[in-house]
Amino acid sequence: MESPLLENNEDEKQLSSYVKRFGIESKKLWKLAGPTILTTVFQYSLGALTQAFAGLVDDLDLAAVSVENSVIAGFAFGVMLGMGSALETLCGQAYGAGQIRMLGVYMQRSWVILITTAILLLPLYIWSPPILKLMGQTTQISNAAGKFALWMIPQLFAYAMNFPIQKFLQAQRKVLVMLWVSAGVLVLHTFFSWLLIFKLRWGLIGAAITLNTSTWLLVILQLLYIFITKSDGAWSGFTWLAFVDLFGFVKLSLASAVxxxxxxxxxxxxxxxxxxxxxxxxxxxxxxxxxxxxxxxxxxxxxxxxxxxxxxxxxxxxxxxxxxxxxxxxxxxxxxxxxxxxxxxxxxxxxxxxxxxxxxxxxxxxxxxxxxxxxxxxxxxxxxxxxxxxxxxxxxxxxxxxxxxxxxxxxxxxxxxxxxxxxxxxxxxxxxxxxxxxxxxxxxxxxxxxxxxxxxxxxxxxxxxxxxxxxxxxxx
Incomplete structure (x- = not known):
């Protein structure tokens, strides 16, 4: 029969082992979560800053940017983010399995699906004025937001490229790359929003130019990193494998979106x-x-x-x-x-x-x-x-x-x-x-x-x- 002292020592060892393991796991989680939180804040701030500068110029411009951001782009953002989230499952599991090359293939498959989704969402942007009026917006705000929505179509296709790129990098734990790119783009976005919208008084045109450019700059800078570094072997160039078994990929993407x-x-x-x-x-x-x-x-x-x-x-x-x-x-x-x-x-x-x-x-x-x-x-x-x-x-x-x-x-x-x-x-x-x-x-x-x-x-x-x-x- 074991003495109570030995049992207590064993319990203490198990507790110490658990606490140590918890500490190691927490460190791994925070290394991923910390930069991701900041990246999300920085990218969220792009639209918020544009909205703020538009409000300093004209009340109607503020309403147009706010409604387009929250209703039209907000709906598209949710759909595209959801469709791109299928990549989290596949890239993460392929990376864990050591099949690094497949991450690039999966990202390209997701591009095919999300670009197709962006094309299907175009009517939402093109016919946004009657849609907004149907939802109860005034004619003046609906028309202004509808005009702004047309100018923001490039951002829709930037979403289609950006979400797969981010899931590709996240799966490899390259979250610091996303953080530094987002921080740099936010600094540039702040300056050019002030210049074009507030200083030069370009209004909605200035808002569209800065927001579209900043969103695409996120895509371009991340792609340059991937193409130049090959992302430790995860990127091996464009391939026809991107078009293999798209149906299964679409099913998971649709489930993720829903x-x-x-x-x-x-x-x-x-x-x-x-x-x-x-x-x-x-x-x-x-x-x-x-x-x-x-x-x-x-x-x-x-x-x-x-x-x-x-x-x-x-x-x-x-x-x-x-x-x-x-x-x-x-x-x-x-x-x-x-x-x-x-x-x-x-x-x-x-x-x-x-x-x-x-x-x-x-x-x-x-x-x-x-x-x-x-x-x-x-x-x-x-x-x-x-x-x-x-x-x-x-x-x-x-x-x-x-x-x-x-x-x-x-x-x-x-x-x-x-x-x-x-x-x-x-x-x-x-x-x-x-x-x-x-x-x-x-x-x-x-x-x-x-x-x-x-x-x-x-x-x-x-x-x-x-x-x-x-x-x-x-x-x-």
């Missing part, structure tokens, strides 16, 4: 629904303030989403299912801890932060009333995107798309409408119901993740890489 778009659009719908309340101006302003804070907080979640997607796909591709499983645990603990801190900050400053966005006492009071719901939302949004990142890394996009439809649009949205309009709880009721959908979705994803057979996932990753071109490339 999964991410359903998530991105869910809270965007909140503002639209609140706009149908009686006397909606104050609630809409308050919800908008809360969504702005939630949007900036989401930058951290997006970083961890990308990090865990890379870690899981790399480890599954390498066949190390235990490492993938531990990585999920480590990132969940880290992100929830950050979510708790964010929630505490929101709740402790609820009487003060509204005045950073408004001078209206009524709007500030309404925002303070909604702060508790904002706190719950930032906490949930610390874990939910991480679980989505796990899904992308493992290739569960189709499953999560079905879960999102059920939880968000069958449960959450109707619950919000009933609480807000039928039971007359207003904006708080609408948001509470929609939070219920997020809680249900997060709970289901926790159950799915905890019940996952990670060994089987690693075997499926190996099959996926072989099926979608790995064996072709290496049999040549």
């Amino acid at each position: 999964m991410l778009c359903l998530e991105v659009w869910y809270l965007m719908i909140l503002i639209v629904i609140v706009g149908h309340l009686q006397n909606p101006l104050i609630p809409v302003d308050a919800i908008s303030i809360c969504m702005s804070i939630n949007g900036w907080d989401a930058m951290i979640a997006i970083g961890f989403n990308a990090a865990i997607s890379v870690r899981v796909s790399n480890e599954l591709g390498a066949g190390d299912f235990n490492a993938a499983k531990f990585s999920v645990l480590a990132v969940s603990i880290t992100s929830v801890s950050i979510g708790v801190i964010a929630m505490i900050v929101v709740l402790s400053t609820k009487n003060y932060f509204p005045y950073l966005f408004t001078t209206s006492v009524e709007v500030a009071k309404e925002t303070t009333k909604l702060a508790a719901l904002l706190g719950v939302t930032v906490l949930l949004n610390s874990l939910q995107p991480v679980l989505s990142g796990v899904a992308i890394g493992a290739g569960w996009q189709s499953l999560v798309a079905y879960i999102n439809v059920g939880c968000y649009y069958v449960v959450g949205l109707p619950a919000g409408i009933i609480l807000g309009f039928v039971l007359r709880f207003g904006a708080e009721g609408i948001w509470s119901g929609m939070i219920g959908g997020i809680v249900l979705q997060t709970t289901i994803l926790i159950v799915v993740t905890s019940m996952t057979n990670w060994k089987k996932e690693a075997e499926q990753a190996e099959t996926r890489v072989k099926k979608w071109g790995g064996s072709i490339a290496y049999d040549q």
Whole structure:
């Protein structure tokens, strides 16, 4: 019989080993998440800066840029980002499996699919004025935003190139390249936005020139890096293999797009629904303030989403299912801890932060009333995107798309409408119901993740890489 002292020593050793392993995994995650968070902030700031400079010149220009950015380009951005996210699964697993050459092939396949998607989205840009009028925008704003949307078509095709490039680089953990390129482009964008929009007063034309040029500059600089360095063997030139088995690639891309778009659009719908309340101006302003804070907080979640997607796909591709499983645990603990801190900050400053966005006492009071719901939302949004990142890394996009439809649009949205309009709880009721959908979705994803057979996932990753071109490339 072992003595209690020996048992305690054994427990201490196991705890010490666990803490050490957690520290190593956290370091790996932060090396990916930190630069990704900054990259996301820098690239998000391109549109925000253009919008700010346009607002300094003319109110109509501000409205045109805002509506085009949030509605037309926002819709296209969500679709293209979702379609490109299939590459996270395939590139990450191929990199983990050591089939480096396939990353370049996968990126080219994604280019083919996303450029085709961009062509299919062109009617949205060309006929945006009647679409915007149908959504309730005034004729003046719809026409101005429609003109700006036509000038922003080059950005649409830059999206088609940029998202696959970023997933290609992320899978190889080359996130610092993306960070430095984004930082450099943001500096140039700031100067030329000031020069063309504010100083020279070129208005919407200046806004279009700077935003299109900056987005394409991101693409060109990253491509130059890839073409010159060969990306450690991941890029071996253009190949006809890019057109092999496109159907399977399209299926995964569509599942990724549906999964991410359903998530991105869910809270965007909140503002639209609140706009149908009686006397909606104050609630809409308050919800908008809360969504702005939630949007900036989401930058951290997006970083961890990308990090865990890379870690899981790399480890599954390498066949190390235990490492993938531990990585999920480590990132969940880290992100929830950050979510708790964010929630505490929101709740402790609820009487003060509204005045950073408004001078209206009524709007500030309404925002303070909604702060508790904002706190719950930032906490949930610390874990939910991480679980989505796990899904992308493992290739569960189709499953999560079905879960999102059920939880968000069958449960959450109707619950919000009933609480807000039928039971007359207003904006708080609408948001509470929609939070219920997020809680249900997060709970289901926790159950799915905890019940996952990670060994089987690693075997499926190996099959996926072989099926979608790995064996072709290496049999040549």
